Amino acid sequence: MTQFELRLARRMSRLGTETAFEVLSRARALERQGREVVHLEIGEPDFDTPGNVIEAAVDALHHGWTHYGPSAGLPDLRQTIADYVSRTRGVPVSSDEVVVVPGGKPIIFFSILALIDEGDEVIYPNPGFPIYESMINYVGGRAVPIPLREERDFSLDVNELASLINDRTRLIILNSPHNPTGGVLTKRDIEDVADAIGDRNLMVLSDEIYSRLIFEGEDFSIASVPGFKDRTIILDGFSKTYAMTGWRMGYGVMRADLATHVARLMTNSNSCTASFTQVAGIEALTGDQSSVDRMNAEFKHRRDVFVEGLNKIKGFSCRMPKGAFYTFPNITKTGWPSKKLADALLEEAGVACLSGTAFGAFGEGYLRFSVANSLENLNKALERIEAWTKKNLR
Ligand SMILES: Cc1ncc(COP(=O)(O)O)c(C=O)c1O
Numbered sequence: 001m002t003q004f005e006l007r008l009a010r011r012m013s014r015l016g017t018e019t020a021f022e023v024l025s026r027a028r029a030l031e032r033q034g035r036e037v038v039h040l041e042i043g044e045p046d047f048d049t050p051g052n053v054i055e056a057a058v059d060a061l062h063h064g065w066t067h068y069g070p071s072a073g074l075p076d077l078r079q080t081i082a083d084y085v086s087r088t089r090g091v092p093v094s095s096d097e098v099v100v101v102p103g104g105k106p107i108i109f110f111s112i113l114a115l116i117d118e119g120d121e122v123i124y125p126n127p128g129f130p131i132y133e134s135m136i137n138y139v140g141g142r143a144v145p146i147p148l149r150e151e152r153d154f155s156l157d158v159n160e161l162a163s164l165i166n167d168r169t170r171l172i173i174l175n176s177p178h179n180p181t182g183g184v185l186t187k188r189d190i191e192d193v194a195d196a197i198g199d200r201n202l203m204v205l206s207d208e209i210y211s212r213l214i215f216e217g218e219d220f221s222i223a224s225v226p227g228f229k230d231r232t233i234i235l236d237g238f239s240k241t242y243a244m245t246g247w248r249m250g251y252g253v254m255r256a257d258l259a260t261h262v263a264r265l266m267t268n269s270n271s272c273t274a275s276f277t278q279v280a281g282i283e284a285l286t287g288d289q290s291s292v293d294r295m296n297a298e299f300k301h302r303r304d305v306f307v308e309g310l311n312k313i314k315g316f317s318c319r320m321p322k323g324a325f326y327t328f329p330n331i332t333k334t335g336w337p338s339k340k341l342a343d344a345l346l347e348e349a350g351v352a353c354l355s356g357t358a359f360g361a362f363g364e365g366y367l368r369f370s371v372a373n374s375l376e377n378l379n380k381a382l383e384r385i386e387a388w389t390k391k392n393l394r
Contacts, residue, residue: 011138011139011140014137014138014140015134015137015138016130016131016133016134016137016138017130017134018130018131018358019130019354019355019358020041020042020043020354020358021042023041023342023346023352023353023354024039024041024042024352026346026352027039027041027346027352030346030347030350035350036350037346037350037351037352038350038351038352038373038377038378038380038381038384039352039373039377040351040352040353040369040370040371040373040377040378040381041352041353041354041370042370042372043179043240043325043326043370043372044239044240044243044245044370044372045240045243045245045295045299045325045372046372046373046374047243047291047295047298048243049242049243049244049247050242050243050284050287050288050291050292052283052287052288053242053244053280053283053284053287054280055283056279056280056282056283056284056287057247057276057277057279057280059279060275060276060279060280061276065275065276065278065279066275066276067275068271068272068275069272069273069275069278070263070272071263071264071266071267071271071272072098072099072100072259072260072262072263072266073098073099073100073101073251073272073273073278074100074275074278074279075095076282077100077278077279077281077282078095078096078098078099078100079095080281080282080285080286081093081095081098081100081251081253081281081285082094082095082097082098082253084285085098085234085236085253088211088219089221089223089224089234090224091221091223091224091229093253094256096256096259097253097254097255097256097259098251098252098253098259099251099252099254099259099262099263099266100249100250100251100273100278100281101249101250101251101252101262101266101270101273102248102249102250102270102273102274103237103239103248103249103250104207104209104235104236104237104239104250105131105250106250106266106269106270107205107233107235107250107251107252107262108129108131108132108135108205108207108235109131109135110252110262110265110266111171111203111205111233111235111252111254111262112135112136112138112139112141112171113135113139113265114258114261114262114265115170115171115203116136116139116140116141116170116171117139117140117141117170118139118140118141119140119141119142119168120141120142120168120169120170120171121141121142121144121166121168121169121170122136122141122142122143122144122169122170122171122172122173123144123145123146123161123164123165123169123171123172123173124136124143124144124145124146124172124173125145125146125148125156125173125174125175125178126145126146126147126148126359126360126361126362126363127148127180127181127328127356127359127360127362127363127366128145128148128173128175128178128179128180128359128360129175129179129180129207129359130358130359130360132173133145133360141170142168144164144169145360145361145362146160146161146164147160147362148178148181148183148362149362150181150319150330150366153183153319153322154178154181154182154183154319154328155183155185155186155189156185156189156193158189158192158193158195158196161193161196162196165196165197165200165202169200169202170202170203171202171203171204171205172193172197172202172203172204172205173204173205173207174190174193174204174205174206174207174222175206175207175209176190176206176207176208176210176323177210177211177213177214177321177322177323177324178210178323178324179209179210179324179326179359180326180328180354180356180358180359180363180366180368181321181326181328182303182321182322182323182324182325182326182327182328183321183322183323184214184216184217184218184322184323185220186217186218186220187218187220190220190221190222190225191225193222194222194225194227194228197228197231199227201231202231203231203232203233204222204228204231204232204233205232205233205235206221206222206223206232206233206234206235207235208221208234208235208236209235209236209237209239209240209250210240210323210324211236211241212240212241212292212296213240213241213296213299213323213324213325214322214323215296215299215300215303215321215322215323216320216322216323217322217323221234223253229255230255232253232254233252233253233254233258234252234253234254235250235251235252236250236251236253237249237250237251238250238281238284240324240325241284241292242284242291242292243295244284247274247277247280248273248274248277249273249274249277249278249281299325299371299372301375302325302371302373302375302378303320303321303325303327303371304320305375305378305379306327306369306371306378306382307319307320307321307327309378309379309382310327310329310369310382310385312386313382313385313386313389314333314334314386314389314390314393315331315333315334315335315336315389315393316329316330316331316333316334316385316389317329317330317333318330325370325371325372326368326369326370326371327368327369327371328356328366328367328368329366329367329369330365330366331365331366331367332365334389334393335393337364338355338356338357338363338364338365338366338367339355339357341355341367342354342355342367343355344388344392345367345384345385345388348388348392349384349385349387349388350384351381351384351385353367353368353369354367354368355367355368356368369381
């Protein structure tokens, strides 16, 4: 122990975390004690990055892409992303509206840092990716949850959203396909959200990191609603689509004047995203996409098997998620609170999952299981959960 008391800045008490990483380390500790754990807690594809992308990175390393690059990203990658987003979202995007960053997460961090003053209100989905609430609180903003309810298939209630918008609202966060519920907003839902916002001068952070992982429904961005491109920041990236979580590369698409400020935040924090990684990013977006299709088909199959299995377990009921690689069963009929049940499944059944409350207060009554694991392991998890419930639930 040091004799000097650690004197942290006050704002650090407001910074949250992502529980998935904590559960992962508890599961690893159990494994070190000789226990065997099925890992369904972390949200990352279990596949390898496609070979063509790896080769492009190795080639880039051999060709000197080992230096600093521009803070906003390599011009060729920014242009490639602009073309890709123009094509997929049906809205013209130019390269000066793209900022490349190390992962999708920094776009959440930078957007909130750049736009939110103390006391400004930010509406965010709850349950939802925990970093939204953490960052809003960190900068002293007011985090205003919009509950996502199972009976609406985890889509948001637009009338409720409209009632939360006021003159202090600066930012609305949307996430579709959604982590942790797998819900997908329809074109109609998004048009209704746009109507609720009307011509207010506020921004929308549209987290579209799972945009390529839609099994039912459509990929529709609020950026393509007339009048919304200038008020939208699209967050997307390479982590989930191309199984590149450890590479750390994502991007934001936003009006060019905001992009220069976000690039300045990059200059102050990271300087730039790794150069050889960005060269590989061009290959990811423009090269053969068959591995993306293969991974998605596999996720869909696993989802089907896992949801069917969950629905046979006493006390569990699970809607069919329409996108992403998560299942979010309702566990209220077990009579157990979510966190206690998640802890028991890890410690007593050897299945690591997340409590719904890791995604906010409105996640109580649910657990999140990632299906980014092999069918064999998913079936093993189902057997273990079922055996545990038979022993522990009456
Ligand atoms: C909804 C959502 N947004 C953003 C991210 C961040 O992705 P990245 O790993 O690229 O930073 C994640 C990762 O889990 C996510 O689920």
